[in-house]
Amino acid sequence: MSNNITNHNKIVTIRCGDVGFNSYIIKNTKTRQGVIIDTPDDPVNIMNACNDITVEGIFITHTHPEQLQGLHPIREATGAEVWISAVDANVFNYFTPINSQRPENPFEGESRIEVAGMEIQAIATPGHTPGSCCYLVDNNLFSGETLTSTNGPGCYTPIETLNQTIQSVVDKLFTLPKDVVVYPGLGDPFSLANSEHEYKIFKNRYPSALHGNVLWRTSQE
Numbered sequence: 144m145s146n147n148i149t150n151h152n153k154i155v156t157i158r159c160g161d162v163g164f165n166s167y168i169i170k171n172t173k174t175r176q177g178v179i180i181d182t183p184d185d186p187v188n189i190m191n192a193c194n195d196i197t198v199e200g201i202f203i204t205h206t207h208p209e210q211l212q213g214l215h216p217i218r219e220a221t222g223a224e225v226w227i228s229a230v231d232a233n234v235f236n237y238f239t240p241i242n243s244q245r246p247e248n249p250f251e252g253e254s255r256i257e258v259a260g261m262e263i264q265a266i267a268t269p270g271h272t273p274g275s276c277c278y279l280v281d282n283n284l285f286s287g288e289t290l291t292s293t294n295g296p297g298c299y300t301p302i303e304t305l306n307q308t309i310q311s312v313v314d315k316l317f318t319l320p321k322d323v324v325v326y327p328g329l330g331d332p333f334s335l336a337n338s339e340h341e342y343k344i345f346k347n348r349y350p351s352a353l354h355g356n357v358l359w360r361t362s363q364e
Protein backbone atom coordinates (compact mmCIF):
# COMPACT_ATOMS: atom_id res chain seq x y z
CA MET A 144 0.00 0.00 0.00
CA SER A 145 1.33 3.45 -0.81
CA ASN A 146 0.03 6.96 -0.27
CA ASN A 147 0.20 10.20 -2.14
CA ILE A 148 -1.48 13.47 -1.24
CA THR A 149 -2.58 16.17 -3.66
CA ASN A 150 -4.66 19.06 -2.34
CA HIS A 151 -7.08 17.29 -0.05
CA ASN A 152 -7.35 14.19 -2.19
CA LYS A 153 -5.24 11.30 -0.98
CA ILE A 154 -4.43 8.32 -3.19
CA VAL A 155 -4.03 4.86 -1.70
CA THR A 156 -2.74 1.99 -3.85
CA ILE A 157 -3.65 -1.65 -3.21
CA ARG A 158 -1.60 -4.27 -5.05
CA CYS A 159 -3.86 -7.25 -5.71
CA GLY A 160 -3.14 -10.91 -6.37
CA ASP A 161 0.08 -12.59 -7.48
CA VAL A 162 0.54 -10.33 -10.49
CA GLY A 163 -0.15 -7.16 -8.52
CA PHE A 164 -2.94 -5.45 -10.42
CA ASN A 165 -3.61 -2.05 -8.86
CA SER A 166 -6.75 -0.84 -7.19
CA TYR A 167 -6.68 2.85 -6.29
CA ILE A 168 -8.71 4.58 -3.65
CA ILE A 169 -9.01 8.35 -3.87
CA LYS A 170 -9.97 9.76 -0.50
CA ASN A 171 -11.35 13.25 -0.03
CA THR A 172 -9.89 14.00 3.38
CA LYS A 173 -12.22 16.98 3.83
CA THR A 174 -15.50 15.14 3.32
CA ARG A 175 -14.26 11.65 4.28
CA GLN A 176 -15.75 10.32 1.10
CA GLY A 177 -13.95 8.55 -1.69
CA VAL A 178 -14.00 6.50 -4.84
CA ILE A 179 -12.39 3.23 -5.90
CA ILE A 180 -10.73 2.87 -9.29
CA ASP A 181 -10.72 -0.74 -10.51
CA THR A 182 -11.55 -3.75 -8.36
CA PRO A 183 -9.08 -6.63 -8.88
CA ASP A 184 -9.26 -9.88 -6.96
CA ASP A 185 -8.49 -8.70 -3.44
CA PRO A 186 -11.75 -7.17 -2.22
CA VAL A 187 -10.96 -7.63 1.49
CA ASN A 188 -7.81 -5.53 1.35
CA ILE A 189 -9.50 -2.96 -0.86
CA MET A 190 -12.40 -2.67 1.60
CA ASN A 191 -10.07 -2.54 4.62
CA ALA A 192 -8.33 0.45 3.06
CA CYS A 193 -11.71 2.19 2.80
CA ASN A 194 -12.55 1.93 6.49
CA ASP A 195 -12.12 5.67 7.12
CA ILE A 196 -14.30 6.87 4.23
CA THR A 197 -17.71 6.41 2.67
CA VAL A 198 -17.26 4.93 -0.80
CA GLU A 199 -19.39 7.02 -3.16
CA GLY A 200 -18.43 5.47 -6.47
CA ILE A 201 -16.57 2.67 -8.22
CA PHE A 202 -14.86 3.55 -11.50
CA ILE A 203 -13.73 0.83 -13.90
CA THR A 204 -11.10 1.55 -16.55
CA HIS A 205 -12.04 -1.43 -18.75
CA THR A 206 -13.90 -4.74 -18.63
CA HIS A 207 -11.12 -7.28 -18.36
CA PRO A 208 -11.53 -9.76 -15.46
CA GLU A 209 -8.37 -8.43 -13.78
CA GLN A 210 -10.14 -5.13 -13.08
CA LEU A 211 -13.48 -6.68 -12.12
CA GLN A 212 -12.93 -9.80 -10.04
CA GLY A 213 -13.45 -7.97 -6.75
CA LEU A 214 -16.35 -5.83 -7.96
CA HIS A 215 -19.33 -7.83 -6.73
CA PRO A 216 -18.35 -8.07 -3.02
CA ILE A 217 -17.19 -4.44 -2.96
CA ARG A 218 -20.42 -3.32 -4.52
CA GLU A 219 -22.41 -5.37 -2.00
CA ALA A 220 -20.43 -4.01 0.96
CA THR A 221 -20.48 -0.34 -0.03
CA GLY A 222 -23.70 0.08 -2.01
CA ALA A 223 -21.65 2.37 -4.26
CA GLU A 224 -22.69 2.90 -7.85
CA VAL A 225 -20.49 1.83 -10.75
CA TRP A 226 -19.22 4.07 -13.56
CA ILE A 227 -17.90 2.53 -16.75
CA SER A 228 -17.81 3.50 -20.41
CA ALA A 229 -21.00 2.51 -22.21
CA VAL A 230 -18.98 0.74 -24.87
CA ASP A 231 -17.35 -1.58 -22.36
CA ALA A 232 -20.59 -1.89 -20.38
CA ASN A 233 -22.05 -3.65 -23.41
CA VAL A 234 -19.58 -6.50 -22.93
CA PHE A 235 -19.68 -6.33 -19.13
CA ASN A 236 -21.34 -9.70 -18.56
CA TYR A 237 -19.44 -11.43 -21.31
CA PHE A 238 -16.11 -10.98 -19.55
CA THR A 239 -17.33 -11.50 -16.00
CA PRO A 240 -20.45 -13.61 -15.52
CA ILE A 241 -20.21 -13.03 -11.74
CA ASN A 242 -21.07 -9.37 -12.27
CA SER A 243 -24.62 -9.99 -13.39
CA GLN A 244 -25.79 -6.62 -12.10
CA ARG A 245 -25.44 -3.92 -14.72
CA PRO A 246 -23.39 -0.82 -13.95
CA GLU A 247 -25.60 2.09 -12.85
CA ASN A 248 -23.72 4.78 -14.75
CA PRO A 249 -22.51 3.81 -18.20
CA PHE A 250 -21.23 7.01 -19.85
CA GLU A 251 -20.60 7.99 -23.44
CA GLY A 252 -17.23 9.25 -24.63
CA GLU A 253 -15.70 12.03 -22.59
CA SER A 254 -17.45 12.85 -19.32
CA ARG A 255 -16.95 15.06 -16.29
CA ILE A 256 -18.32 13.35 -13.23
CA GLU A 257 -18.70 14.95 -9.80
CA VAL A 258 -18.74 12.50 -6.93
CA ALA A 259 -17.33 12.44 -3.38
CA GLY A 260 -16.58 16.17 -3.64
CA MET A 261 -14.12 15.66 -6.48
CA GLU A 262 -14.24 16.07 -10.23
CA ILE A 263 -13.37 13.01 -12.25
CA GLN A 264 -12.72 13.47 -15.94
CA ALA A 265 -13.25 10.34 -18.01
CA ILE A 266 -11.10 10.22 -21.14
CA ALA A 267 -12.02 7.71 -23.86
CA THR A 268 -8.87 5.80 -24.90
CA PRO A 269 -10.06 2.88 -27.05
CA GLY A 270 -7.58 0.16 -27.93
CA HIS A 271 -6.81 -2.15 -25.02
CA THR A 272 -10.57 -2.78 -25.01
CA PRO A 273 -13.08 -1.00 -27.27
CA GLY A 274 -14.31 1.11 -24.35
CA SER A 275 -11.08 1.54 -22.38
CA CYS A 276 -10.94 4.85 -20.59
CA CYS A 277 -8.64 6.74 -18.27
CA TYR A 278 -9.69 8.91 -15.34
CA LEU A 279 -8.10 12.26 -14.53
CA VAL A 280 -8.44 13.59 -10.97
CA ASP A 281 -6.46 16.76 -10.19
CA ASN A 282 -3.21 16.06 -12.06
CA ASN A 283 -3.39 12.31 -11.49
CA LEU A 284 -4.23 10.03 -14.41
CA PHE A 285 -5.54 6.54 -13.73
CA SER A 286 -4.64 4.78 -16.95
CA GLY A 287 -5.78 1.17 -16.53
CA GLU A 288 -3.80 -0.81 -19.07
CA THR A 289 -3.77 1.83 -21.79
CA LEU A 290 -0.38 3.05 -20.58
CA THR A 291 1.34 0.84 -18.03
CA SER A 292 4.85 2.26 -17.84
CA THR A 293 7.05 5.13 -18.98
CA ASN A 294 8.22 2.70 -21.58
CA GLY A 295 4.96 2.08 -23.43
CA PRO A 296 1.68 0.24 -23.42
CA GLY A 297 3.00 -3.29 -22.88
CA CYS A 298 1.39 -6.51 -24.12
CA TYR A 299 -0.69 -6.50 -27.28
CA THR A 300 -1.16 -9.17 -29.89
CA PRO A 301 -3.25 -7.76 -32.76
CA ILE A 302 -1.53 -4.88 -34.48
CA GLU A 303 -4.88 -3.09 -34.93
CA THR A 304 -5.54 -2.71 -31.21
CA LEU A 305 -1.94 -1.67 -30.56
CA ASN A 306 -2.14 1.04 -33.20
CA GLN A 307 -5.47 2.20 -31.79
CA THR A 308 -3.98 2.33 -28.28
CA ILE A 309 -0.97 4.32 -29.45
CA GLN A 310 -3.33 6.73 -31.24
CA SER A 311 -5.35 7.15 -28.03
CA VAL A 312 -2.21 7.72 -25.96
CA VAL A 313 -0.82 10.31 -28.38
CA ASP A 314 -4.09 12.16 -29.05
CA LYS A 315 -5.74 12.01 -25.63
CA LEU A 316 -3.00 11.56 -23.02
CA PHE A 317 0.10 13.31 -24.33
CA THR A 318 -2.03 16.43 -24.82
CA LEU A 319 -2.68 16.65 -21.06
CA PRO A 320 -0.63 19.01 -18.84
CA LYS A 321 3.05 18.08 -18.54
CA ASP A 322 2.96 17.65 -14.77
CA VAL A 323 0.45 14.78 -14.85
CA VAL A 324 1.42 11.69 -12.86
CA VAL A 325 0.21 8.36 -14.24
CA TYR A 326 -1.17 5.67 -11.93
CA PRO A 327 -1.29 2.53 -14.10
CA GLY A 328 -3.35 -0.63 -13.66
CA LEU A 329 -0.11 -2.53 -13.25
CA GLY A 330 3.21 -1.25 -11.89
CA ASP A 331 4.41 1.95 -10.23
CA PRO A 332 3.34 5.55 -10.89
CA PHE A 333 5.37 7.49 -13.45
CA SER A 334 5.59 10.86 -15.15
CA LEU A 335 3.49 11.35 -18.29
CA ALA A 336 6.13 13.74 -19.65
CA ASN A 337 8.80 11.04 -19.32
CA SER A 338 6.61 8.57 -21.18
CA GLU A 339 6.08 11.07 -24.00
CA HIS A 340 9.84 11.60 -24.22
CA GLU A 341 10.37 7.83 -24.56
CA TYR A 342 7.59 7.65 -27.16
CA LYS A 343 9.28 10.25 -29.37
CA ILE A 344 12.44 8.12 -29.46
CA PHE A 345 10.30 5.06 -30.29
CA LYS A 346 8.37 6.86 -33.02
CA ASN A 347 11.54 7.57 -34.99
CA ARG A 348 12.12 3.84 -35.35
CA TYR A 349 8.53 2.66 -35.58
CA PRO A 350 8.57 -0.83 -37.12
CA SER A 351 6.04 -1.54 -39.85
CA ALA A 352 4.62 -4.70 -38.27
CA LEU A 353 4.59 -4.23 -34.53
CA HIS A 354 3.02 -6.88 -32.36
CA GLY A 355 3.54 -8.59 -29.05
CA ASN A 356 5.20 -6.85 -26.14
CA VAL A 357 5.75 -3.24 -27.11
CA LEU A 358 8.11 -1.08 -25.14
CA TRP A 359 8.89 2.32 -26.59
CA ARG A 360 12.65 2.11 -26.19
CA THR A 361 13.48 -1.51 -26.99
CA SER A 362 10.95 -2.69 -29.59
CA GLN A 363 13.34 -2.62 -32.50
CA GLU A 364 16.45 -3.74 -30.68
Ligand SMILES: [Zn+2]
Pocket residue numbers: 205207209271288
Ligand atom coordinates in the same frame (compact mmCIF):
# COMPACT_ATOMS: atom_id res chain seq x y z
ZN1 LIG B 1 -6.86 -5.34 -19.54
